Amino acid sequence: MKAFEVVSARDARHAVALLAERAAKAKVKVLAGGTDLMADLKFASSSHAPDVLIDISRAQELRNISVTDEGLSIGALVTHTEIMRSPIVRDLFPALVDAAHTIGAVQTRNLGTLGGNLVTAVPSVDSGPTLVALDAHVTLLGPAGTRSMPLADFFVGPRKTALKPDELLVDIRIPRENLGKPAAFLKFGLRKGQALALVNVAASFWVDWGTPAFVAPRIALGAVAPKVIHATTAEAYLDGRAIDPDAMAEAGRLAVGDAKPINDFRASAEYRRDLIAVLTRRVLEGAFRLAQAKRLEKK
Amino acid sequence: MATVTLTLNGDVRTASVPPETTLLRLLREEFGLTGSKLGCDVGDCGACTVIVDGKSVNSCLMLAVQADGRDVVTIEGLATMSRLHPLQQLFEDKGSLQCGFCGPGVIMSAKALLDENPDPSEQEIRDALAGNLCRCTGYSKMIEAIQAVARDGRGEPAKSAV
Numbered sequence: 001m002k003a004f005e006v007v008s009a010r011d012a013r014h015a016v017a018l019l020a021e022r023a024a025k026a027k028v029k030v031l032a033g034g035t036d037l038m039a040d041l042k043f044a045s046s047s048h049a050p051d052v053l054i055d056i057s058r059a060q061e062l063r064n065i066s067v068t069d070e071g072l073s074i075g076a077l078v079t080h081t082e083i084m085r086s087p088i089v090r091d092l093f094p095a096l097v098d099a100a101h102t103i104g105a106v107q108t109r110n111l112g113t114l115g116g117n118l119v120t121a122v123p124s125v126d127s128g129p130t131l132v133a134l135d136a137h138v139t140l141l142g143p144a145g146t147r148s149m150p151l152a153d154f155f156v157g158p159r160k161t162a163l164k165p166d167e168l169l170v171d172i173r174i175p176r177e178n179l180g181k182p183a184a185f186l187k188f189g190l191r192k193g194q195a196l197a198l199v200n201v202a203a204s205f206w207v208d209w210g211t212p213a214f215v216a217p218r219i220a221l222g223a224v225a226p227k228v229i230h231a232t233t234a235e236a237y238l239d240g241r242a243i244d245p246d247a248m249a250e251a252g253r254l255a256v257g258d259a260k261p262i263n264d265f266r267a268s269a270e271y272r273r274d275l276i277a278v279l280t281r282r283v284l285e286g287a288f289r290l291a292q293a294k295r296l297e298k299k
Numbered sequence: 300m301a302t303v304t305l306t307l308n309g310d311v312r313t314a315s316v317p318p319e320t321t322l323l324r325l326l327r328e329e330f331g332l333t334g335s336k337l338g339c340d341v342g343d344c345g346a347c348t349v350i351v352d353g354k355s356v357n358s359c360l361m362l363a364v365q366a367d368g369r370d371v372v373t374i375e376g377l378a379t380m381s382r383l384h385p386l387q388q389l390f391e392d393k394g395s396l397q398c399g400f401c402g403p404g405v406i407m408s409a410k411a412l413l414d415e416n417p418d419p420s421e422q423e424i425r426d427a428l429a430g431n432l433c434r435c436t437g438y439s440k441m442i443e444a445i446q447a448v449a450r451d452g453r454g455e456p457a458k459s460a461v
Contacts, residue, residue, distance in 0.1 A: 006301065006318040006364050031362070038321070038360040039341040053318075057365055081354070105430025106408065108342060110354040111361065193429025194343055 002049040009056045012170050018054050019166050026051035035112040036120045071176040076115025076169045095130045095183040102126050102187040115169045121161045124223035129202035130185045132220035132228050134174045142167040155227035184286030186279045197223045198267045199275040203283040207291045214238040224259035231255035252281035303367045308376030323347045325363035334374035334403045345431035348404035349373045355411035374403035389444035397435035405431045409445045
C-alpha cells in the first residue's frame, strides 16, 4: 500500500471539519469498518490512492440504533453483526437481519458497517434493497448542516452516490409510518459465504385484511441495474390488488421488465432474469407470511 | 510514525509503525507472532483471523492504529507451554488439518464462536467458518472437532500446566 496519514475523528462534526480542512490539499478517504476500503487500497494505483484517511471508527455517536418520533434510526457505524443482534431491528424488520446475514462472513460483518456498505454503492449492495423497499432516507452531514434524501436517490450508479466530498453519511432512517411494515429479503449468490449477489430482492407492503389486498407495495431489486432500483411496474400492478399466488407470480414476471441485468462472469443476463421472477415472488410470499404472523401475534 | 498500544494475548505491548501498517503486519513483523497468516490480504480467506475485543476480524483489513487501546488475541494466546487449547488438541486428535495454513484462522473463528455460544448447532458452526477457506481437506473434521470441544464444555482457555 502507498503510504498515507491517518487522522482519527472524535465525532461526526470533527470528521466533517477534517474533511473540509484536508480535502482542499490532498486526496482524502473516510475509513469506517475498512472491509471495502482497505481491500481497495491494496490494489489502488498510487495516482488514485489517498494521502489521508479520516478514521471515524471511534465516533461512538454513530453507533446507535433507536426509535424516535421520526422512525427507526440506524447510525452509519452500526456493524452488520450489530444489526443482526439488535432486539429493535429483529422485532421491527427481520428482513434487515436476513440481509445483514448474507454479507461477507462473520469477520466481515464484525468490522463492516451499514454506512460503509451503502457509501460503497456497488450494484449488488446487500443492505440496499430492503432499505429501499422500506423508503429509507439517509442523513448527510456537511459544513452547512444536515440534509436528508431517499436512499434510492442517494445511489447514483456503480460506486457512485450523491455524497459530496465534504459530506459524511451519519444515519439511515426508516420513516415512522413504515415501522413494522412487513418486509422480506432474499439473495442468490453462488455460495452461502463470501459471495456477491447475482440478484438480491426485497419487498414490503401493508395488508388490507378486508380483501385481503396489497397496500403501498414496494419491490426493490439489486445487482440487476447500475444501482438498486424499484420494480415500478410490478409495484403499480400490485397496488390495491387482492393478495393471491397468481398476483405474486405476475409481479415477479413484471419485475423482470423493470430490470436491466447484464452478462458477466458470475451469471448470464438470462439467468438473472429468471432469478428476478422467482425471488420477487418468494419475497412477496415471505412478507405476506410475516404479515400473517404479526396479525396472529396481535390477536 | 504512529504509536500503537494494545493488549496482546494478555500483555500490554507498544510499537511505533507507519500509519498504513495493517494489524496483521504489526503482529507478524513487529511482534514476531507469525501464527496469523497472510493469505489473500483482502478479507476473503480468513487466514489472518484474530479476535479483537471479543469479535473475530480479518487482521489484514484493520489498520494497526485502529487496534490502539483494544484487546487482541491471536493463535499464540491459546496454548500454554505445556498444554494445547482444547480446540488445538481436538483439531490434532481428529486430523482436522492437512497443510495447516488455514488452521490458525479457523481455530480463532471457532474460539470466537464458542466464547459467545458454547453449544452451537452444526449450522451455526458452518456459518462461523464461512469466512475461513480451506483448500486441502474440507470442513467436516473441523466441524467434528469444534462439536467435540463444545460437548465437553471445554471452550474456555486451558488453565495452568498439569
